[in-house]
Amino acid sequence: MPFSEPLKKRLNTIISKSETKRSALIPVLREIQNEYGSLSSESMEEAAKMLEISPSSVQNVATFYTMFFTEPAGKHIVWVCRTLSCALRGAEHVEHYMCDKLGIKTGETTPDGKITLMEAECLASCGTAPVILVDDTLEENLTKERVDKVIEELSKD
Ligand code: FES
Structure with a gap:
């Protein structure tokens, strides 16, 4: 090609x-x-x-490098920070909640090909933990409601 x-x-x-x-x-x-x-x-x-x-x-x-995908990935990549500050402020719950909502495990892509969920090292926003990176956009101070909104927006796209 x-x-x-x-x-x-x-x-x-x-x-x-x-x-x-x-x-x-x-x-x-x-x-x-x-x-x-x-x-x-x-x-x-x-x-x-x-x-x-x-x-x-x-x-x-x-x-x-985890930022590269050698297998087809989703249209959107969501990185969940699992480093200390985020871990202390509930990153594990955020990740489990996202896995449940999306029906996938970390490292997998939703069946519609829209979202791939990955774990990341510190995303350099420890003061606003827990955070996720959605493509190039940082989502900070996450709550379940905010995660719902992010997933809803990505699923519409
Ligand atoms: S530990 Fe998550 S942004 Fe630094």
Whole structure:
């Protein structure tokens, strides 16, 4: 699956701004994932060609970081912070509540393909714990009501 011309152009811009081709790997993978929702083996091979590195180097990075999905993920990714401040303020309950509402376990995607639920390390908003990251938006001081609202909004999309 060759990349579209607009995607290639964006990737070349990222690469040209990086000190070395290899150092563009993570932003390149992020851009590809933003386009397709996940990183297929074909897209990782294509990225390897553009970066002039081995496909296994790309795969190692893609499988090391939890922010990358090598299997199809949901349209929206919800990250539940499970680090100390959030843990002390009920992150476990938030996560269980979300799993129950969505009918999935952490790491899974809803059958309609809309939401993937993941655990995250500290999301850098400890003072407003418990927090979740919904795509690029932080939801703070979570309550069950707020979780209901977030899920409702994502399910409508
Ligand atoms: S511990 Fe959750 S944001 Fe820092």
